[in-house]
Each structure stands twice: as C-alpha cells, then as structure tokens.
Amino acid sequence: MAILHANLEPDIRLAAQLDQALLITLTDMATIRNTAAVDFHGTVNGSGSDTARLRYVSLGGADHFESVGEDATASVTALVDTSVDIAVTRSTLRREIGDIATSTGFAQDVDPQTLATDMVASYDGYFNSLLTAAGATASTTVGSSGVDFSHDDFMDGLFTLELASVPGPYFAILHPRQFADWQESLRAEGGSTQFMAATADILTIKGQGFAGSHSGVDIWKMSDVTESGGNKLGFMFGANTFGYKVALINSRSMIGAGSSVAVAVDEVLVEITRDVNRAVTNIVGNAWVGLSLKEQSRIVGIVTDA
Amino acid sequence: MSHRFTGTPIKATSTKSQVVEDTALPGRPTPKFVYCHNPSNWSFHTDHGFIPNVTKIQIRPGVNGCKRPPNGHIPMLSRLRSDGWIPIDESGPIKVTDPESGQIVDDMGYLHQWEGKRGPIYQDAWSWPTLLGAGSAATCDWSSQFDRAGFVAWQVQLRDSGTVPPIGPGIAARLLKVKGRRADRRVADGHDGNPHIQAHVNREHAELEAMKTAAVEAGAKVKGRAPTAKKRGPGRPKKVTTDGS
Numbered sequence: 001m002a003i004l005h006a007n008l009e010p011d012i013r014l015a016a017q018l019d020q021a022l023l024i025t026l027t028d029m030a031t032i033r034n035t036a037a038v039d040f041h042g043t044v045n046g047s048g049s050d051t052a053r054l055r056y057v058s059l060g061g062a063d064h065f066e067s068v069g070e071d072a073t074a075s076v077t078a079l080v081d082t083s084v085d086i087a088v089t090r091s092t093l094r095r096e097i098g099d100i101a102t103s104t105g106f107a108q109d110v111d112p113q114t115l116a117t118d119m120v121a122s123y124d125g126y127f128n129s130l131l132t133a134a135g136a137t138a139s140t141t142v143g144s145s146g147v148d149f150s151h152d153d154f155m156d157g158l159f160t161l162e163l164a165s166v167p168g169p170y171f172a173i174l175h176p177r178q179f180a181d182w183q184e185s186l187r188a189e190g191g192s193t194q195f196m197a198a199t200a201d202i203l204t205i206k207g208q209g210f211a212g213s214h215s216g217v218d219i220w221k222m223s224d225v226t227e228s229g230g231n232k233l234g235f236m237f238g239a240n241t242f243g244y245k246v247a248l249i250n251s252r253s254m255i256g257a258g259s260s261v262a263v264a265v266d267e268v269l270v271e272i273t274r275d276v277n278r279a280v281t282n283i284v285g286n287a288w289v290g291l292s293l294k295e296q297s298r299i300v301g302i303v304t305d306a
Numbered sequence: 307m308s309h310r311f312t313g314t315p316i317k318a319t320s321t322k323s324q325v326v327e328d329t330a331l332p333g334r335p336t337p338k339f340v341y342c343h344n345p346s347n348w349s350f351h352t353d354h355g356f357i358p359n360v361t362k363i364q365i366r367p368g369v370n371g372c373k374r375p376p377n378g379h380i381p382m383l384s385r386l387r388s389d390g391w392i393p394i395d396e397s398g399p400i401k402v403t404d405p406e407s408g409q410i411v412d413d414m415g416y417l418h419q420w421e422g423k424r425g426p427i428y429q430d431a432w433s434w435p436t437l438l439g440a441g442s443a444a445t446c447d448w449s450s451q452f453d454r455a456g457f458v459a460w461q462v463q464l465r466d467s468g469t470v471p472p473i474g475p476g477i478a479a480r481l482l483k484v485k486g487r488r489a490d491r492r493v494a495d496g497h498d499g500n501p502h503i504q505a506h507v508n509r510e511h512a513e514l515e516a517m518k519t520a521a522v523e524a525g526a527k528v529k530g531r532a533p534t535a536k537k538r539g540p541g542r543p544k545k546v547t548t549d550g551s
Contacts (some may be wrong), residue, residue, distance in 0.1 A: 130369050
C-alpha cells in the first residue's frame with residue numbers, strides 16, 4: 001500500500017500548516033493627520049479646560065480705510081469677532097491576550113508588542129473619522145443628490161472656494177465611490193481637461209489615501225467619508241479650515257499606578273498591564289483629541305450619489 | 307430479472323457545525339445625529355422646485371466642539387443655532403415610501419437605531435441595510451435601498467410646513483448661476499454633432515429653464531436667456547475654379 005499524505009494526517013502530517021507571515025486584512029490605512037490639511041493647535045495641558053476656544057477677529061485688512069472729507073471726523077469701525085471650540089475627548093482601544101496564546105505564537109505573531117505597535121494605525125483611522133464627520137457639516141455644497149460625482153462637481157467646488165477668496169493649498173476628501181465616479185467622468189472630458197497630465201494621472205490606479213493632484217487640489221480618498229441622505233458627503237477646502245488639539249498624558253497621571261508599562265507613541269498613550277490572576281495581558285491605547293471645522297467659508301461640501 | 311444492488315442516497319456536502327443566525331449587522335457603529343438645515347443650502351428638484359438640503363450633524367464627542375455625553379452636544383447645537391442653522395426635531399413628522407403600496411405616507415421620527423455586531427448603528431428612516439457577502443467578510447450597504455422618494459417628500463414637507471424658511475432670492479440666484487455655467491460648458495461640444503453631448507446639453511438647459519422659473523418665484527432677478535446649441539449652417543459654398551478643380 002502506498003504511503004499517501006491523506007493517510008498520514010493527522011499523526012504524521014498536518015492538515016494545514018500556519019504560515020509564518022502575519023498578514024493584515026484589507027482596511028483603509030490612509031492617514032492625513034501629519035499633513036498640512038489639518039492644523040495642529042497644540043495641547044490643552046495646563047490650560048484649565050478640556051475645551052479650547054479659538055478666537056477670531058476681523059483684522060488683517062478685513063476693514064479697509066475710507067475716504068473722508070478733509071476736516072471730517074473719522075467714524076469708529078467696530079471689530080467683528082467670533083470663536084470656535086475644540087473639545088478634547090477621550091478615545092480608546094483595548095486588547096487582551098492570554099499568556100498561552102502569546103507563548104505558542106511564531107516569531108511574527110499576535111502578541112502584546114504587535115498589538116501595542118498597531119495602536120497608532122487605529123488612532124489614525126479614528127482621526128480620519130473625526131475629520132470626515134467635521135467636514136460633513138459644510139454649509140455650502142455642490143453636486144446633486146442621487147447623481148454620480150462628475151468633473152463638473154469638482155470644478156464647481158473649486159470655483160466656490162476661489163469665489164470666496166479662500167487661500168490655498170486646496171484639498172479634497174472624497175469617498176472611493178466619488179473618486180471612481182470622477183474617474184469615469186474624466187474619461188469623457190474634452191477640451192483642455194483631456195490634455196492635462198493630471199487627468200491622465202488621476203485615471204491611473206489608485207490605492208489608499210493620497211490619490212494625486214488635479215487643478216492644484218490635493219485629492220484624498222477616504223472610506224470614512226460620511227454617508228447621509230443616500231449620498232456621500234465629500235468636501236473640498238483650503239488652508240486653515242480644520243484644527244485639532246490633544247491632551248498629552250504625562251507622568252503626573254502615573255503616580256501610584258503600580259506595575260505597568262506606559263509608552264507614548266505619537267499622540268497615543270499605550271499601556272501594557274498584567275492581570276496575573278487570569279494570566280492575561282491588557283494592552284490599552286488612550287488618546288485625547290478634538291477636531292473642529294474652524295471656518296465655514298473655507299470649505300465646500302461635495303454631495304453626490306452613494 | 308431483478309438485481310440485488312441498492313443505492314444509498316447521500317449528500318454531496320455535510321457539516322457538523324451549527325450555523326447560528328445572527329441578526330446584528332456588520333460594520334462599525336455610528337453615532338446619533340441631528341439633521342440641520344443651513345439657510346444657504348438648497349438644491350433644485352425638477353418636480354418640486356427648490357428644496358432645502360439637510361446636513362447630518364453627528365453627536366460625536368471630539369468633533370466640532372461636541373463634548374462628552376450625555377449633554378456634550380448641547381453647546382455644539384447652541385453654537386450652530388447662533389450661526390443660523392435650524393436643527394430638525396428628530397421625533398417630528400416625516401414622509402416615507404410605504405414598502406407595500408409604494409405610496410408616500412406619513413410617519414414620525416427620522417432617527418432609527420439598528421443592532422450592530424460592534425455596537426448600535428444609527429441611521430435615518432430612509433436608509434435600509436443590504437448585506438453584502440457573508441461571514442467575517444460581510445459588509446452592510448446602506449445606500450442602494452435608500453428611499454429617495456420618501457426623503458425628497460420630507461424635504462418638500464420641511465419647506466411647505468414652514469419648518470425651514472423659504473429660500474432667499476440671493477441663494478436662488480447663486481444656484482442659478484452655477485447651473486447656467488454647467489449647462490453652457492458643453493454647448494460648443496454639442497455643435498460638433500455628438501448626439502450624446504447634445505442630449506446632455508438639452509437636458510441641462512431644460513432644467514435651467516425650470517430653475518429660472520422657480521428662481522423668479524423665489525424673488526431672484528433673472529437676466530437673459532441661456533444660449534442654445536445650434537447646428538452649424540452649410541457655410542459658404544466652395545469656390546469652383548474655371549478648370550473644374
């Protein structure tokens with residue numbers, strides 16, 4: 001009788017052997033946090049509040065000089081002021097892994113260190129969702145409900161910002177659905193658009209995150225773009241439209257914390273603690289962040305079919 | 307002559323595992339929200355004229371000044387009100403399409419909660435889930451079954467009931483200008499006889515004319531007429547030389 005693999009399972013051969021590599025399932029890993037698209041306004045540490053109020057006044061030439069008569073009394077021009085709040089709140093992600101699960105792992109596997117390192121990626125995803133939620137509140141929109149995104153919508157957005165004298169650089173956050181519809185629209189474009197190198201560039205395959213520039217606008221694809229009313233709520237904006245603040249947890253919070261390892265990874269505090277009674281390790285990431293749309297006049301929403 | 311062979315019915319597939327029905331929906335949980343209307347945000351519908359757009363304001367701590375629950379959204383909504391936004395009561399009357407009859411009917415409350423595997427999912431009354439795929443790879447599509455007719459009927463209701471004030475003449479004029487630019491952009495391409503582009507141009511101009519009528523009703527001043535695509539004339543006759551060339 002021949003020695004067959006089928007006969008050797010499960011004593012001599014394995015039904016399946018686990019591969020050494022640890023792969024990651026498909027997820028949107030785009031990050032926009034460390035770009036010029038969002039202003040970082042520092043921390044609320046030592047400020048006395050978890051909420052920061054950004055103050056705006058009509059200076060910088062908002063009020064022009066006026067011609068008056070030679071001996072006329074100059075009238076008083078009042079300042080216009082407004083403000084925007086950034087409320088810093090807590091966000092967290094907790095993992096828990098048993099000792100035997102860690103010990104039986106391969107060299108590259110799910111273990112406390114891998115889980116701790118991955119916290120920043122999860123934080124970036126959370127940050128994206130804050131940005132898209134804030135961007136969805138644009139009071140002026142272009143596009144049509146239930147109609148696919150087109151190059152006309154893109155240009156309408158651009159014109160809207162230019163007419164409002166919004167300073168650049170410009171950014172656009174689009175859902176992959178909107179981006180694909182735009183690619184479809186660009187294929188049929190004529191005139192000057194069809195000859196632009198940027199048009200050809202946009203039509204090439206795009207992965208996650210930054211998808212290229214067109215007409216001076218940096219385009220980002222994000223699956224976190226808000227959906228509402230059967231539409232995707234993308235948006236285009238200029239410089240200084242969004243701002244965020246964080247709270248950084250320092251050693252004052254750790255006094256008397258007992259046995260734990262705390263590592264500040266970027267804006268995330270990752271702590272690893274042992275639960276010896278259950279023989280498990282807790283990996284907890286905490287981040288305190290708030291993000292706000294600072295000025296409505298600097299943004300235009302792009303509302304198109306989902 | 308009968309034979310002694312017998313066949314036993316068997317199954318091509320069998321499983322010992324038990325499939326558990328899971329009614330919770332896949333996907334990330336979503337926060338509660340309030341629909342708000344900004345007086346500058348309107349759109350044009352060919353059947354209903356100008357209708358108010360509504361914006362989904364998520365009650366999400368950390369976004370736009372929203373603080374921690376349970377009352378952290380109150381300062382955010384107050385600020386929106388002071389900036390001219392109009393929050394729409396989430397328990398108020400709405401219009402939806404009756405799935406049985408297909409008719410638009412009255413209902414109450416636009417904020418609906420669905421059970422999600424990872425937490426509650428909040429959607430509006432017009433969004434219905436469609437499962438794509440199965441198992442761990444399953445996703446939930448909320449847009450393909452969207453009740454657009456019901457949603458538009460609700461927008462009309464918001465306008466006609468006075469929940470939101472009428473569109474301002476300046477807003478109507480601005481929308482008209484944007485529409486006019488879009489309608490005219492491909493007129494030149496239509497001259498070349500491409501029937502697809504010509505149909506597009508005609509459609510845009512028909513909508514533009516309807517929009518002009520609605521804008522006039524809203525008090526906007528409308529100047530001029532939209533240029534229409536004309537077919538090229540035969541042009542000058544070719545010069546014929548005496549030698550016939």
